[in-house]
Amino acid sequence: MRALSLAIDAHHALTPELRERIVENVRTRMQEHPYRLLSPEHFRALAALDTAGPPVVSLYLQLTPERRVGSGWRSALSALSHRISRTTDQSTRASVNADIEDIQGALDQQLPELGRGAAFFACRERGIWRQIALPIPLPDSIQIGPRPYLRPLLRTWGRSDRMLLALLSREQSRFFVSHLGTIEEIYRVKGQRIRGMLTDRVPRDRRDALAIQLMKDEAKALASMAEIIGQEFETSHILLCAPPDMSAAFRGHLSKESLSRLTAFETSVHASSAEIGAAAAAIQDQLKAQEERELIDRLREANPVAVSTGTQETLDCLSEGRVLTLVIDDSYAAAGTQCRLCGSLFEDARLSKCPVCGEADLDAVDDLVEAALQQALERRAQIAFVRDPACRSALSDKAPLQALLRY
Template sequence: MEKSTVHLTETLSPELRDRILARLEEERTEPAYRLLTPSALRQLGTIHSTGDPIVSLYLELTPERRLKDAWHVAFKDLVRAKLDTIEDRRLRDHVAGELERIEMALKEGLPAMGRGVAFFVCESLGLWRQIALPIPLPDRLELASTPYTRPLVRTRDEHDRFAVALLSREHSRFFISQIGYVEEVLTLTGPKLRGLVTDWIDWNQRDDIELQLLHQEGKALATIAALVFQQFEARYLLFSAPEKLKPSFLEHLPKAIREQVGGEFEVDVHAPVHQVAEAIEPVQRAVEAREEVRTLERIQESLPERGVWGAEHVIDAINQRRVMTVAVDDAFQVAGGYCAHCDLLVLDASKPCPACGNPVEAESDIIDRALEMALAQDATIELVRSEAARTLMAQHAPMGALLRF
């Protein structure tokens, strides 16, 4: 993927700001493997086909799957199993064609990073989305009038979206990231300030001029970091900057973003993306653990009026549209049922819906649907993955929630 490059020769003008925003928007919409942003997920939720079905494919890309194209065997098995269930010949031929397009894209290149991939495809709608996933999701192939996005709730951790700024006085790079996946979205090049001040500035004025230039460049880079942060709906900002540039950069960050600085890291400014990912991962893990523990502590402190522990209590609160934050061990699963008529979850699928009395649809695991319903209520999700938070959660239950009322 070709990233955007901008030559920075002055502080950020309105024209340059608009140009950067336009390029960032292009980065969000171009048909390549992309990190899923909340806005992109919301957009998928608005798509509906009244004709040909939308093909939704999830495929794990663990290190084992990448060896000797092992992913291709799994893909072929998925395709064969799905096509065998389609009796209508025209529909089967159409779906086979869509899957051939996906297969060609996978053969042309897997995402360089990440643990999985998702495709959402419908040629008649002009729909083509290739999404790199930071975590492995179970292989799945669905045909429906809307994109099948429920598994993506596992990528919606409240504290797992980072904007990353790798700064220098001659060359600066900006990334978006979830733990395990990093995507470069913007590169900035500028004048070599050291050469400028030594070539034509009086030695007696050198320090003052250099400070002024550092101030201007720090302000411009802070503005651009804020644009990236906001455009990709990040939760935290990580940065690396020379000591002389750091004060001005931090000073000019908007206050709300400055409060979300998650930490610093060190890596060569020209390092390949995978080295940037390695450099920032310890900082990301520390942020994740800190915020997970903080959420669990808030639940415990809010008992019993505004906090609950246990799947039964959390499911009940989701049914009542009361949840504000749901925290769940990412490995936790529980069987149950769902009533589509009442949009209610139950833990005992052998009993009728408590609201309408109709039979419920049994599901082997209702956690993803519960998280999907919570997100639809504008709740936030905390997927607990750190050892520190799991140890704390083991004292209570694998699922808890903060309540609105």
């Protein structure tokens, strides 16, 4: 899908009204795009879905180049459908089959152009329909239940996996968001054709000053756009490619927080998305590794009252809404228990009564990490996965599940 576009020049300033329109356009675009990279707000809404009965079909399907040739994905989908039909009762089977037919119809109509896989969450009875492009090929799977099965998505999610790429020039600027190796152009901005303005009507001794001022005004507007897009997608870093004078002006209008997350890279503003993604890939990998190391250092050096260092302590803080950033060893998996009444999570899978509210109605949790991540999303906590072997080892010295706390 083509990027959103607008003009910023002497006749088109970045007014408060235009700022609001940019935010609205970005959000509308994400809603209308049938196969989209998942934004944080979409993810939180997905985690909150609960039919309280009717089954939601959660289906993950690899769409690698091999699957796309000769519609190889059809055989994989058929196998998944057959598998689920053998494990459901007759009343549930009719509902599930209808949802699977809808999924096949969507794939017949249009395979996603982005990514190497797709995820579907469907429940015709409750009007639930979500289809999402996956940047990486997750294993084929199908699950049914009253809530979407998010474990595969949650295992690939984290703030450091999303970065904003800003390619700036005086006549055209482009903004991209990258996620797990996939890059999508969000906005394209037509700038001021300065040469066309510097006519004989402008005195020669004022032309240089006017050109510099126009460039600074444009850089200020682009910095505001970068802040808006970065906030909407909750990106961890800004990768900047710009001429020296525009780069300096752009940096001068960023917030201190954004400036601390800014890194330069080199590519052409006219390059394709694939070329831009390739140019940024190595730097992105370095930034992710660096961010993991810094996160481990923050956990180690923080005041003891500002961190949780045990798995159960972390789960308790999460239930209380105190977690600012949930930090997870990406290889960690364990079963646990959850209270149906208060929602508290527990490491001990053998509990018979909730230690928090005393409720005896407890649910077994197959994947404690998935349940914790869902709570983190619902409570708007940041999520950080630790994947570097050395960082994972340092994290596990205390617990594979830790947190930086709000209070």
